Amino acid sequence: MISNTLFITYTIMCFLSLQAITLIIIIGKHRDVGKTRLLKASAFFIVISIILGLFYYITYYRELVLGEFAANIFLRALDSVIFYAMGYSWVKLIDAIIVSPNPKMALWRKYTNKVFAILMICSAMIYIFLLDEYYSTDQFWAEVIVIVAEIVLGLTVIVFIAAYIWLGYRDLLDKASRHYILTVSILVNFNNLWNNTVVVSVFIHQVDIGVKCTLLYGVTSILLLIINFLTIFYMYKKDFSPLFFEKDHKSQPALTEEDLINLVAEQHRLTQRERDVFFLAYQGLTNPDIADRLFISKHTVKRHMHNIFEKLDVSTRVELMHLVQSQSDHPRI
Template sequence: MISNTLFLTYTIMCFLGLQAITLVLMIIRHNESGNTRLMKVTRNFVIVSLVLGLFYYISFYRELVLGDFAYGALSRGLDAVIFYAMGYSWVKLIDAMTDSPNPKLIKWRKLTPKVFLCLMILSAAAYMFLLNDYYATDYDWAEATVIILEGVLGLTVVIFTLAYVLLSFGDLTDGMSRSYIIIVSILINFNNLWNNLVVCFVFVQAVSPTIISSKLYGVTAVLVLIINLLTVIYIYKKDFSPFFFGKKESRPRPLSEEEVVDLVAESHRLTERERSVLVLAYQGLTNPDIAEKLFISRHTVKRHMHNIFEKMDVSTRVEMIRLIQSQVNPQKKSTTQ
């Protein structure tokens, strides 16, 4: 019964992963979101989660149907790397979603690829060279090394996730995005720590590998299923539904210019500070005027304007103003029809 349930769970999880990838590719193709970098990072995250699901789906099939419990060095290496690849793709997605100007994040952004590359190399080396084909070893020092590595590497992922969330969360005003980041961050880190704990259980012989294969690792199936389901819902709600569903145009209430600017800021995923700069720039204020108004430096204003231009896919203030006015004019036209 457990085996059939796990197979079904992994099957649904893989299906959701494929659906998420399809949605992201369609959005990138149409370029409706105004932020292709975010969509590409999202694509990478769902691809990694799909690879993880396929790996464990095949593993369960080999163990529970074919009765083959042996794993070669490459398979063990992939098993070790995939969890940290998922952690890396997730913190990159958090960074892309928040796009925070917090200067403290500069150090973390530089460290992230280097640290996660080290995590993957160390974990893969331990699994490939310290363990045999049955995830076991006859040497106490090898067991101790793997257990210590599992603990240190798992906590490192937690630390980086917390750093990105705490340092950039304040710049994200969208409630749905906030909820998505919190929930998925908890699920991903719980999944990593859970699998680290399972490995430790194997070495201290608290449970047998057979029980782990059929039950304990099944937690990963449930967690990644939830992650993929939340990702599909989030992508559909935030970016995909405008392809098919639009607002009714029969005598809508005309929007003020401020409301239109808010809509433009939200649709292009501007941070709260970038929105404030956009409003003042749209009103005709210069960079020095904006800096004085918001009590920030001119350099900071210039950086915000650069981010705004990039997200709105414009290169000058004139183009930016025309883009906003193009959203105002349809509102006016619809009220005269």
């Protein structure tokens, strides 16, 4: 019963991942100028998640159905880096969604690639040279190294994800992105910690290797299924197509910039003051410039911008501009 359930879960997860990849390919083919940062980050995260799912799907079949527990160097190397690769791809996607101008974020961006490369190299070296084809060792010192490495590497992933969220969360104003980032961050971290905990439990002889397989594959299959479902749901909800598709406006009646602003303001029930702030923000003015133009404080401008982003369900000014431009095919109001 458990075997059938896990197979079904992994199968559904793989289909969801393939659907997400298909959406990204379709979007990318409609853009002649190349993929944006957000599109690349989304594709990277989805590809890594499906590689992890397929790897565990195949490994589960080999071990629990065919009874083949021996893993060659390639399989051990892939097993050792795939979880950290998923953590890395998720950090890059968080950064692409938030696009925080926080200067402290630049420092974390500077070291993210290097740190995660070190994590994956260290993990691969341990699994290749310290463990045999059955993920075991007779050396006590090797067991200690594996246990310490699993703890340190797992905590490092958590620290980086938490740092990106902490530094950029205030710049993320729409609820959909907030909920998506927080929920998937919890799932990704739990998946990594669960993997680390089960591996450590095996080496301190608290969990049998057979139980280890069931625990890893069962929990990971469920988490990956949820993550992929949330990712597709988020893509549909946010509808990033205005960022990637170019519209043909030749046959549409021309609308002035002010007409477009008024149309969006009416559709999303903006107040008159929010409409004024919205119009200046669309023209490219910064918050201090808007405050000077409207004779209000910068704090008031920030509050209005927060309300505008919430009502329009956007997270950046780039999305705001594309939302306005996407209204050009509407009739005049």
